[in-house]
Amino acid sequence: MAHILRNRVDEVGPRNILPEPRINSIHEADISLGGIYEISKVLTAATRLEITIANVVNTLSSFVQMRHGAIVVLDAEAEPEITATAGSAHPLQSGIGRVIPQAAIDQIVATGVPLIIQDVSKSELFQADLQPSSSGGTVPIAFIGIPVKAEHEILGTLSIDRVGDGETSSRCDEDVRFLTMVANLVGRTIRLHHILSMDRQRFIEEQRRPEKWLDEERTDPARHRHVKIDGIIGESPALKQVLETVSVVARTNSTVLLRGESGTGKEFFAQAIHKLSPRGKKAFVKLNCAALSESVLESELFGHEKGAFTGAISQRAGRFELANGGTLLLDEIGEISPAFQAKLLRVLQEGELERVGGTRTLQVDVRLICATNKDLETAVVNGEFRADLYYRINVVPIILPPLRERSGDIPRLANAFLDRFNKENHRELAFAPSALDLISQCYFPGNVRELENCVQRTATLARSRTITPSDFACKNSQCLSSLLWKGVAIDELSQRGTMPVRRIAAPEGEISPLTAGDPNDPACPAMGPHLTERDRLTDAMEKAGWVQAKAARILGLTPRQIGYALRRHGIEVKKF
Numbered sequence: 001m002a003h004i005l006r007n008r009v010d011e012v013g014p015r016n017i018l019p020e021p022r023i024n025s026i027h028e029a030d031i032s033l034g035g036i037y038e039i040s041k042v043l044t045a046a047t048r049l050e051i052t053i054a055n056v057v058n059t060l061s062s063f064v065q066m067r068h069g070a071i072v073v074l075d076a077e078a079e080p081e082i083t084a085t086a087g088s089a090h091p092l093q094s095g096i097g098r099v100i101p102q103a104a105i106d107q108i109v110a111t112g113v114p115l116i117i118q119d120v121s122k123s124e125l126f127q128a129d130l131q132p133s134s135s136g137g138t139v140p141i142a143f144i145g146i147p148v149k150a151e152h153e154i155l156g157t158l159s160i161d162r163v164g165d166g167e168t169s170s171r172c173d174e175d176v177r178f179l180t181m182v183a184n185l186v187g188r189t190i191r192l193h194h195i196l197s198m199d200r201q202r203f204i205e206e207q208r209r210p211e212k213w214l215d216e217e218r219t220d221p222a223r224h225r226h227v228k229i230d231g232i233i234g235e236s237p238a239l240k241q242v243l244e245t246v247s248v249v250a251r252t253n254s255t256v257l258l259r260g261e262s263g264t265g266k267e268f269f270a271q272a273i274h275k276l277s278p279r280g281k282k283a284f285v286k287l288n289c290a291a292l293s294e295s296v297l298e299s300e301l302f303g304h305e306k307g308a309f310t311g312a313i314s315q316r317a318g319r320f321e322l323a324n325g326g327t328l329l330l331d332e333i334g335e336i337s338p339a340f341q342a343k344l345l346r347v348l349q350e351g352e353l354e355r356v357g358g359t360r361t362l363q364v365d366v367r368l369i370c371a372t373n374k375d376l377e378t379a380v381v382n383g384e385f386r387a388d389l390y391y392r393i394n395v396v397p398i399i400l401p402p403l404r405e406r407s408g409d410i411p412r413l414a415n416a417f418l419d420r421f422n423k424e425n426h427r428e429l430a431f432a433p434s435a436l437d438l439i440s441q442c443y444f445p446g447n448v449r450e451l452e453n454c455v456q457r458t459a460t461l462a463r464s465r466t467i468t469p470s471d472f473a474c475k476n477s478q479c480l481s482s483l484l485w486k487g488v489a490i491d492e493l494s495q496r497g498t499m500p501v502r503r504i505a506a507p508e509g510e511i512s513p514l515t516a517g518d519p520n521d522p523a524c525p526a527m528g529p530h531l532t533e534r535d536r537l538t539d540a541m542e543k544a545g546w547v548q549a550k551a552a553r554i555l556g557l558t559p560r561q562i563g564y565a566l567r568r569h570g571i572e573v574k575k576f
Contacts, residue, residue, distance in 0.1 A: 032178050035063030039182055049193045054084040061086060064175050066160040070100050073156040073190060100159045101126055108145045108157045114176050115145040140164035146179045150187035158183045229272040233416050234409035238401035249396050250276035257393050258371040260400030263449030266371040274327040279367055282326030285319050290332035294340050299356050308357025320353055320364045327367045334374030341386045348392050403447040411436040417455040429459050431467050438469045534569045546574045
């Protein structure tokens with residue numbers, strides 16, 4: 001700035017009357033404003049980032065005294081990615097080269113503050129880059145380096161060097177302020193270019209994704225049969241079939257209904273569908289419908305206006321609005337009241353809603369995933385669930401297998417839960433092979449959730465680093481969940497309308513339907529003294545008042561299977 005302004009002073013009056021004055025603040029502000037204006041025009045030009053950066057360095061020489069100037073843009077590993085320089089073609093004697101030394105770059109990036117050196121020949125940062133002098137004297141070279149930032153992230157450096165003239169430090173401070181403003185503008189421009197580049201690349205990948213998927217399907221149709229999703233562990237055929245369905249369904253916007261017993265991981269599968277879908281970068285919002293009353297549920301899903309009801313002190317967006325563009329999981333969908341089902345149906349059909357207490361219609365674009373362990377078909381027949389809503393959410397039903405149908409996955413899950421326990425509690429526990437064999441035989445009516453609790457309880461009370469069968473509650477007659485395995489408990493669950501316990505019914509003459517998948521299987525370690533098949537059948541008939549249909553419900557079988565078992569064991573049906 002000074003060499004331009006000195007010319008203006010020479011034109012006004014003689015130089016030998018008074019010492020050369022400093023430029024007043026008004027002139028300095030004018031030049032700084034003009035420089036920012038010119039550089040902003042360069043930064044907003046529609047050119048590649050390399051050209052833009054080079055033009056900025058060239059423009060600097062018109063507004064600040066400099067011998068050399070440089071802007072270095074760093075990559076993700078803090079290595080120079082783009083370097084733009086301006087200045088004389090040959091460095092002065094004992095000066096620095098045209099590119100800022102790496103040591104100076106490292107210090108600016110590490111500290112995040114300007115680096116000011118009055119004489120680089122006396123700085124250790126520039127010793128490796130100094131040019132040898134051909135004469136006995138040296139010319140002092142001053143250096144100013146500024147970090148280029150955007151949103152507290154250092155993206156590069158902006159620096160100048162010039163011949164030192166021994167002036168006061170106030171002039172240097174003025175240049176630092178000007179260069180800092182320029183560096184901030186450059187940082188914003190670099191960040192914008194990076195964002196546009198990532199968006200462009202993402203758009204290209206999204207455009208190519210359908211073609212790439214089709215090409216992979218043509219070349220290797222079995223490629224996607226073995227899908228692995230983070231957080232879902234298992235190699236059983238039942239689980240692989242579900243994962244294959246999930247990978248196909250995730251590519252669409254179809255509504256999904258996840259069905260299965262409590263503890264089978266419905267929320268994990270819902271998150272997997274969201275992450276694998278084109279909406280994976282958007283919000284994933286979940287809500288447990290069974291935990292809220294009808295009035296609160298309406299406010300949570302649709303939002304409310306200020307003053308809509310007592311306690312509504314401000315406007316609030318509902319879950320549908322929060323999930324706009326993304327995915328909404330409605331867990332326990334079978335528990336909502338018939339009155340609220342009608343309100344929900346309109347949103348699902350029209351994609352429109354009004355906040356509670358509001359009149360403005362809002363448009364939402366949401367991919368819906370519902371989950372339930374309730375027998376919705378029975379609920380529809382009994383008038384507890386609207387048939388039109390049932391058909392609306394049951395577009396793609398996915399039935400999650402209970403843990404007893406994927407017993408081969410129990411050791412993998414148990415080891416994963418134990419690893420998590422070890423990390424959280426700084427322990428080094430491990431299962432003995434016999435311990436894994438033991439829990440692999442368990443029925444686990446609470447499925448994966450119960451298995452996780454079992455592992456945590458056993459690990460907490462383990463007496464040594466190796467968990468053995470004696471450490472488990474079932475070996476000490478303390479497994480309270482075994483109470484759920486009794487026939488009466490299962491019958492009560494079926495009467496409440498929950499998902500029926502799935503049994504493996506073998507054909508007549510093969511494996512008995514009373515032992516296949518039955519909770520009283522002698523292999524189950526929690527059952528203690530085991531009843532024979534005849535005893536279990538007799539016990540169920542006595543509880544049912546010798547009504548075969550009711551005994552069938554207790555044992556989870558069909559009346560025909562009960563009749564066959566009675567004849568095979570020679571049990572005479574009592575008549576009252």
